[in-house]
Amino acid sequence: MSEMRPTVAISTDFLQAYATIPKAQQKKVMNFVTKFRNDPFSSGINYERINDARDANFRSVRIDQDYRGIVLSPEKGDVYVLLWVDKHDDAYAWARRHTCGVHPETGSLQLFEADSEVLTPERAPAVEVAQPPLFSLRERELLRIGVPHDRLARVKEVKTEEELERLETLLPKEAFEALYLIAAGSDPQEIIQEYAAKAEAVDTEDFATALTREQSQRSFHVVENDQELEAMLVAPLEKWRVFLHPSQRRLVHWRVNGPIRVLGGAGTGKTVVAMHRARWLVRHALSAPDRKVLFTTFTANLATDIAENLRKICSLEELERIEVVHIDAWVSRFLKRQNYPHQIVYDGNPQYEACWRAALDARPADPPLPESFYREEWDRVILPQRVTDRAQYFRAKRVGRGVPLTRAQRAALWSVFEELRIQLHQRGLKCSEDATQDAADLLASGKAYLPYDAVVVDEAQDMGPQVMRLIRLLVPPGANDIFIVGDGHQRIYRRRYTLRACGIEVRGRSRKLKINYRTTEETRRFAVAVLEGEPIDDLDGGEDSTSDYRSLVHGVPPTVRGFAGQEEELDWLAEQVRGLQQEGAELKDICVVARTNALVESYERGLRTRGSGCIRLSRKLADNRAQEGVRLATMHRIKGLEFRHVMLAAVNEGVIPLRQAIESSEDPTERRAGELTERALFHVAVTRAMSRVFISYFGQGSAFLVGPRSRSLS
Structure with a gap:
């Protein structure tokens, strides 16, 4: 046995296959994999060559009488990678169709099908009008995004997205993904810059080094201990816990001097990135052992779900340094500790509704406006701009309001809002928006101590301007201070703001996730069509688009x-x-x-x-x-x-x-x-x-x- 511990890795394909086999066999596989990780040279593990396999480095290992595992076992180096598990004949058939190697340009480990017959370009009938190739990329550019040498000719002859989709299993994941985004209309140079791996002096026989590269880690993971392995096998479909796309991993590890904004459509893994970022901050960015990360979102149920999922990727010590709470609960707890003299009320609260009824009794006959108008003016104008007197109301901006008001009309309407504030004050009440502003005032005064070095904000599109101004005050400006993820297409509460107006500057520190890993492309198209033609903001005054948002699963x-x-x-x-x-x-x-x-x-x-x-x-x-x-x-x-x-x-x-x-x-x-x-x-x-x-x-x-x-x- 070698003095150096061998490198043992597991692939996403192995976990996918493992998840589909009967539970009785899963237990046997789990026992085998545990033994395999601890000692791949164990006498109980018999490696058998697969004579007709496409890849000479593939070996078969016996799980039981019916099931076999497929292992990558290169001649050079102590590297063993679990690639697949299936019934005997199916496992051997899989091994005959696939190959796994190190790309000479990117240095990443790649697993894909190697069926030479399908690689033969399909010739269009002579009667069809000739179509230009779908891609105008040079061979060097194709290699930089991970296209294998023996696939270059086929890729260059692709003329339609349908042809490209037929090549999906014959291309490494990173290469197909980059090509698919380019075919969908993304700028080729931007995609090349994003997907081109940076590797120098690649040794195509050095599998151990290949496993350490970013592109490889989206599909392969070196297992460090039995606890981690058990967690992977107990929930094999929860691959987000271990495998991150390179674009996601770069965001998790991004060291910057200031806030980060991450956009992305549904299913692109924004919350996954946010959770891994919180763990990374605990490990690498907190200034002292007693400092914490605050992870906040808009609703109680989302905070509950996030806290549960963080337990799957964090140690107990790390969890103690991540405080997960929805923002209204945080404000309430904070103000209570500051001996806040008011009760916080929300829409629908009986006392709040009683205040509204009394205020609406004071509404003027002219202009003749419905009750709904006053509620909307309160929510869209009075509260966001913290209007407390008539003079401020005269100056308040009413962008987005459908009913214009003269100065005289504003003067007449103010009596309702003034009465509402009086009613709230007499009952010792504050609406949540005003309470959030009060919390921000306390923080701005410097009188309150907070244990946070960083804040992670999930579902930021549903936060209001009061909340985002508060978040800016939760941590001092500096390195890795605020991490914000959101998507205007998923705004289900009618609150709008711009980060810049809330004191959060993200210029140069904004990124977008583009690949949907959850839904099929057919589902994505259906869902996007519901919002087609609607202007969607990017949380900072610009517009967001779905033109560069795709799913690779059909x-x-x-x-x-x-x-x-x-x-x-x-x-x-x-x-x-x-x-x-x-x-x-x-x-x-x-x-x-x-x-x-x-x-x-x-x-x-x-x-x-x-x-x-x-x-x-x-x-x-x-x-x-x-x-x-x-x-x-x-x-x-x-x-x-x-x-x-x-x-x-x-x-x-x-x-x-x-x-x-x-x-x-x-x-x-x-x-x-x-x-x-x-x-x-x-x-x-x-x-x-x-x-x-x-x-x-x-x-x-x-x-x-x-x-x-x-x-x-x-």
């Missing part, structure tokens, strides 16, 4: 079905659940989603009476994946989660978009903003699905289905 389009009544719809939903079970799906991988709590309750009752076990997701508790049963959730609750199969029920006219959310205002500008929020909510719900999306309605279907429906019915 599947079936979302299924859309309409029914005469809800009972028929429930029969169909129960039938789909049974069908997915017959295909091997577990109930916990299915989530039925509806717009309101009342609808969720009705579908829970209906599915239970039809024999489906159900678990309704709580706002305050993380989903316990050990419990079996179809999950049920509102569209708001499912945000931040993912399921293999998502069923959106009651996508009816008047429900999606929710009539109350649109028609509560008489201001056309507010109505348009309300509809955009509803579109974003629907977009979020659709993009929670990893594999299949089922959309159903009874009676009249939602107008949101008109655009995508013709492409999606099955």
Whole structure:
């Protein structure tokens, strides 16, 4: 046995294969892999050459009488990589189709199919009009993004995206991904700059060094200890815990002097990056042992889910130095410690509503404006700009408000807002926005001590300007101080701001994630179509686009079905659940989603009476994946989660978009903003699905289905 401990790695493909085999065999594989990691030279491990394998470095190892593992075991160096596991014949067939080697230009370890027959270029019939090649890249540029030498000719002859997609398994992941983004319209030089690996003096037989390179680490991981290995095998599909895309890894490790903003569409791994960033900050960027990272988001359920997932990647010591809390809870706790004399109230609170009723009694007859106008003016103008007297209201900006006001009209309206503030003061109340501003004032005064060196903000698009100004004050400006992730396409609460106006400068420190790893491309297209033509901001005054946002996974389009009544719809939903079970799906991988709590309750009752076990997701508790049963959730609750199969029920006219959310205002500008929020909510719900999306309605279907429906019915 060598004095140096050998390098033992595991591939994402191995975990994917492991996840699909029966649980009885999984236990045997787990025992084998543990023994293999501790001593790949063990006498109980028999390496067998695969005579007709494409790759001479492939070996077969025996798991039991029926199952075999495929291992990369190069002649040079003590390197062993678990690549695949399957039944005997299937494992050997896999080995015959694949090859694994070090790219001579990038130095990354690459695993892909090596079927020479498919590599033969397809010749178009002579009658077809000749098409130019899809790519105008030089061979040197293709090599820099990881295209293997023997694939160059085929790639250069590709003429359509469909041809490129047929090459997917025949190309390394990084090469196909870069080419796919270029084909979708991304700037070729930007993609080359982003994907070109920097490696010098590459030794194509040095597999150990190849495993340390960034591009390799998206697909291969060197296992350091048995605890880490066990965690990987217990949840093999949670690859986000270990494997990061190079663009994600660079963001996690990015050392900068100031705040970072990360944009990205649904499924691009923003929250994953944020969680790994929090752990990295604890390990590398805190100034003293008693300093912490604050990880905050907008809602309680998202904070709960994030805290649960951080436990999967952090040690107990690291967890103690990451405080996870949603922002309203943080403000409340902080002010309570400062002996804040007011009770904080939120929309819907009975005392808050009583204040509003008293204030609205003071509204003038002229101008004749509905009650909704005052609520909207309060939320969009008074609170964000912290208007406390009539003179300030005269100067306040009303950008985005649909009803113009003269100075005299503002003077008349102010009596309502003045009375509201008086009513709140007399009851000892503060609305959450004002309380957040008060917390910011305390921090700005320098009278409060905070233990944080860094703040990580998830779902930043849902924060308001008061919150973002507070976040700027939570840590002193400096290196690695604030890390912000968000996506305007997923804004499901109507709060807008620009980071710059809140004192957070991100120029030169902004990046965008472009690859959706969760949903299929068909689902992505369906979800994006719901927001097509709508202007979406980038959180800092610019516009964001989905033109450079793609999924590399293909599947079936979302299924859309309409029914005469809800009972028929429930029969169909129960039938789909049974069908997915017959295909091997577990109930916990299915989530039925509806717009309101009342609808969720009705579908829970209906599915239970039809024999489906159900678990309704709580706002305050993380989903316990050990419990079996179809999950049920509102569209708001499912945000931040993912399921293999998502069923959106009651996508009816008047429900999606929710009539109350649109028609509560008489201001056309507010109505348009309300509809955009509803579109974003629907977009979020659709993009929670990893594999299949089922959309159903009874009676009249939602107008949101008109655009995508013709492409999606099955």
